[in-house]
Amino acid sequence: MGHDDVVVIDDVGLDGLIGALREAGFEPAGPVVRDGAIVPGAIRGVGDLPRGWHDRQAPGHYRLVHSDDRRYFAWAVGPASWKAAVFPPVQEVWRAWERDGALVVSEPPVAGAPMAVIGARPCELAALAVLDGVLGRPPVADPGYETRRERAFLVVVDCAEPGGSCFCTSMGTGPAAADGFDLALTELDDEAGHRFLVRAGTDRGARVLSALATRPATDAELGAREDLLERARAAMGRSLDTDDLPGLLARNLEHPRWDEVAARCLACGNCTSVCPTCFCSDVRDTTDVTGEVRRTRTWASCFDLDHSYLHGNAVRSSTRARYRQWMTHKLSTWWDQFGMSGCVGCGRCITWCPVGIDLTEEAAAIRASDGTFGPGSTAAGAPTGSARVAP
Amino acid sequence: MIRRDVAEVVTAHPLLSGLPAPIIEELAGCARNVAFEAGALLLVEGSPADTFYLLRRGRVAIEVRSPVRGPLVIETTGPGDVVGWSWMVPPYRSQFDARALEPVGAVALDAVCLRTKAAADPSVGYLLLQRVSAVLIDRLQATRLRLLDLYEAPLAR
């Protein structure tokens, strides 16, 4: 990255960027404070951004605190990711009605103006790349997803204040924005003032940037960015040992730890609601009084009993089986299915679990007694031991 | 001469094939060739279990009689199978009917003779028991699976 590639704007410049994107036909959206949390919302300018707000996160814990900090992005992640912008929680798939004795089936167009996201996190861009691998995967890509995804303008901000549940360094998704953005910002506030370093990641990002009043970044500013990222890496609340993690879980499907976590898990599905990569959906038909049939696709959770419904029964009837499905999918079988990890290390599932279940802790517990309980193990008391003897 | 024929037939049956010749000779001493017309009963429920059949050709149904549903076929057996094992343990009484579904050729082993030889030479008894156990286990496992109502009742799982 040469000097010329990185330019500097102040908060007036950021406000101008938001305005320029609106004029270019985008609907600007960004983090806003609502109901005690930082969540995605429509924004008109920098005044809507969560300036001075910080989030305090821990397993089962999230609180906002305010200070006289001038920064807009001095927090980690809120409960809602930008997933909903490209994959709406409820989508109409088609509707069908009868006209002159014939059945008409009609698919709705992708609604709304393209979105400009101001202030996504690097882990959230990584999550979009994961969703691309699922819903944007050729030859059968979800057309609605593809359309929303392609036209969204993404402005990412390097993470300066990771939360107590964050482990993006373990997953290689942060705290620095590496790719997948139109523009990337680094928010600096030091004796030289409050300002943003800006890099373009795409041609259209560069075009938008070239219309703004900027100056090149100094060596000192680039150094300040490195320092900021180094501090962020050191401040990660959690870590996850990813060494052979898919294999570790695959060979420990009968580990007693699954029973322990199942005893705590409420199967509420909060983790799947807040996860930026969970993509499961239900497809349901409804009929109104006029006889019009509507098929909708709605976010679904593998913690629901019906998720694995087959001929009148749930295949995964226990909480143990459902937690294990969720966690092994994220960290292990996602690799088999899509060639990548399904977890980006944002920590939302930890923070928003009402009983504070921490998947990094669960994985570590399994690793600590790896091989003791798996199939083929001869350990006394292994759950599979007696079953294996029976003919 | 007849004895030799029976020994050959006994050797050829999957139940006993590969056993040492002296043991086959011993067991052949209890054997005779038998034939049944279609519909004939090889075993009758409640009657003394005095015969152990090694089927050579034709199929045999294991049946149980029900006043409401008539005779029900529990299992069919065919060439290479065995019929009857109630002869092995007291009270030596057949638990089911065994009916020829078509013309059947079999080796009939006399149960008293087998039991006597097994008692006299436990090594003969052991080998015989080992072979019969393999068949028993196989059929028990198949029966267990059929108890599941495998094909039809996912709702009742």
Place this chain on the structure above:
Amino acid sequence: MRPVLHRVVDRRRESDDVVTLALEPQGGRPWPFRAGQFHMLSAFGVGEAAISVSSPPGDAPVVEHTVRDVGPVTHAMCTAPPGTLVGVRGPFGTDWGIEGAAGDVVVAAGGIGLAPLRGAIHQLLASPRVERVFVVVGARSPAQVMFGEDLEVWATRGARVAVTVDVADRGWRGHVGLVTSLLGPLEYDPARTSALVCGPEIMMRFTARALLDRGVEPSRIRISLERNMQCGLGWCGHCQLGPLLLCRDGPVVTYDGAVPGLLLERER
């Protein structure tokens, strides 16, 4: 995800709770598919279900699906009179790989598992590279044996066909016993045999084991797996079975590699 309208042109009862529907695309001919693939069938206003195609690939004017009445959608399908419009999407998933079949082929079906195999058997009997076709079928009772006419046709075309039921009265002249008991006497050459197995998972497991014990290569045993399928496109996540997305990686998978462990995995 938009279904193509098809009209029910024929409905045939196969057993108490199973019917075969012949569907004709409105104003067109059926699209190509391969034996073992499935369609998502919509009963308008009720919902959608994944159903295997049960007719052979070819240029027939209709495409057939054999449906068992187990839930709201399949109930609507099973009671849909000729003339009813239904929605069809697909075809989805993997197939039985008939193009590569040669030598001896053992086809083992349990219950409604014969439906996804029906087209495959037709094709096997027409394949010049396939020498012998053995068809073994297990059903709960004689009344539950499906495709009776097909079984006879296949036998006259050279297939060795055997049917067994779990229990029967004396009117039944066929076998009584587990479907695996039909495999023992078959004179296939394990070294040159491939197998297609479809039925409940337990049945497929035991059938596969019986074939493996005889020396059939695990890579040449194909089974058809089923899970909740809601999209057919790999988007909805419901049909996961460990590393597999069954609408994409299945329903037909080979027994080697991932499958033996999967079938024993305690998902519950």
